[in-house]
Amino acid sequence: MKNKKNYTSLRPSTKCIHAGGPEDPWRALTPPLYQTSTFTFQDFDQVDRVLKGEEDGFVYGRMGNPTTDRFEKLVSELEEGEKTRSFASGMGAISAILIHLAKKHPEIAFPKVLYGGTRAFIEQYLIPSGCLIHWFDPREEGWDEELSRRLSPDTGAIFAETPSNPVMTVIDLEKLSSVAKKVGAPLVVDNTFATPILQKPLVLGADIVVHSATKYLGGHGDLLGGTVTGKASLIDRLSFEEGSYLGATLSPFNAWLLLRGMKTLPLRMDAHCRGAMMVAEFLSGHPGVKSVHYPGLSKDPGHKIASSQMKGFGGMLSFSLGDDQRARRVASGLELFKIAVSLGDPESLIEHPASLSHRQMTAEERMALGIDPGFLRVSVGLEDPEDLVLDLKRALER
Ligand SMILES: Cc1ncc(COP(=O)(O)O)c(C=O)c1O
Structure with a gap:
């Protein structure tokens, strides 16, 4: 029909x-x-x-x-x-x-x-x-x-x-x-x-x-x-x-x-954007975090273009903790963020590309893309962002 x-x-x-x-x-x-x-x-x-x-x-x-x-x-x-x-x-x-x-x-x-x-x-x-x-x-x-x-x-x-x-x-x-x-x-x-x-x-x-x-x-x-x-x-x-x-x-x-x-896509995207912004701001102010990649942050190289071609900055972000062991330890120490590939789910997900999604590449190939050994990718879910920030804070300080 x-x-x-x-x-x-x-x-x-x-x-x-x-x-x-x-x-x-x-x-x-x-x-x-x-x-x-x-x-x-x-x-x-x-x-x-x-x-x-x-x-x-x-x-x-x-x-x-x-x-x-x-x-x-x-x-x-x-x-x-x-x-x-x-x-x-x-x-x-x-x-x-x-x-x-x-x-x-x-x-x-x-x-x-x-x-x-x-x-x-x-x-x-x-x-x-x-x-x-x-x-x-x-x-x-x-x-x-x-x-x-x-x-x-x-x-x-x-x-x-x-x-x-x-x-x-x-x-x-x-x-x-x-x-x-x-x-x-x-x-x-x-x-x-x-x-x-x-x-x-x-x-x-x-x-x-x-x-x-x-x-x-x-x-x-x-x-x-x-x-x-x-x-x-x-x-x-x-x-x-x-x-x-x-x-x-x-x-x-x-x-x-x-x-x-x-049916709930616009509502979910709105919540993903708000949550990711809070998480990105927390991470970028934390002394143990080397770099944060989120176009919603005004210092991000993509901020200007994203502001003109996007209505919101989305629920995805990545950050680096500098070294591989620390990245694995912090990700494993999280309680609300689950270690998994995929994204866009109600649950917040975290992955370490060097160990999971990009493990087939050599370290040099990953570095050329900007993925250093301490790089973590996060899909911010629909939980209360304050709980997510607390979870990250505890894992970073553990
Ligand atoms: C940007 C992007 N495009 C395409 C795909 C592939 O989608 P699928 O896993 O549904 O085959 C993915 C999967 O993670 C993705 O992140």
Whole structure:
């Protein structure tokens, strides 16, 4: 069934509750879960009508499902994009769109500061498949001019993640989109850390937005999911090709959980931002902390750009305690913060990239990214920030 209502003029909190539609034929308040692998037809005339788009309908779960469709429409509304395709995880979404774009133009630019899984996909899949990679460093002066000079008109895409995982680098999206326009390449932005509540890459000039919906969109640490949003023509091709045939389809149950989680996304983001700010301020005033990376702090190098392109600074931050043993000891001494990868959950999480998410890299490779041995990454949850600060204080002074 097509969603006939127009939700575009609504504000994000209202969209999160109402957008996606359509009304359930039984007028159920919460969206129904269509937990089915396939769909039936009255006859082959109906098959023809559905396949030609003359009648609303679904054919097979890998190509679409009413519950995932509702979730995709909600993401499109929030990101202000034409269409969204969902995937089984963030990496399912990122790999599908990069394979799709590299098929025509196997030349893609990536920032050096990037989520480890995306980097591993580049190294283990894109490069061995013959894709030419242009690395750029958005922390260097004049990076945009240098990138414009280096890229050829054959560039398939420019990819970026902001704020970046785990070093919290903020990339100026308007600057990057002008480079993309100059070389005629689509700009793909991973908006996982910010969510559409805090940052709208498509409005800032990007062409495609991806998410690990596992994180803030789901918001409860109980599912894996991913999305790609962009022009309808591109998403239709992506759905038909990599969406259907690589098979990383979002399950209807996870789409249903996502719809449930997203009702409170704006409220949660507001609380994550407030909590992270308090934690960042505490850490930056503590004599035992070497450095704090949070774009909400006025001394942070990303503060100015983040203030202009984001509505809030998010719930993620990182800090360094200088040495490896101290970082491990402090993280292990925390009671409320749990040691875990992932982020965006109600529970505060802490991880030590050198021991966990980035342990495959050499110490030199980590240092080049700004991850020193005492570096810790934190996802500030929804607990009372004063309790979180007390927990950190005790662990730092123990
Ligand atoms: C910024 C970012 N993008 C993508 C991903 C991958 O998402 P998933 O774990 O859902 O595959 C992650 C995972 O941590 C991430 O932090």
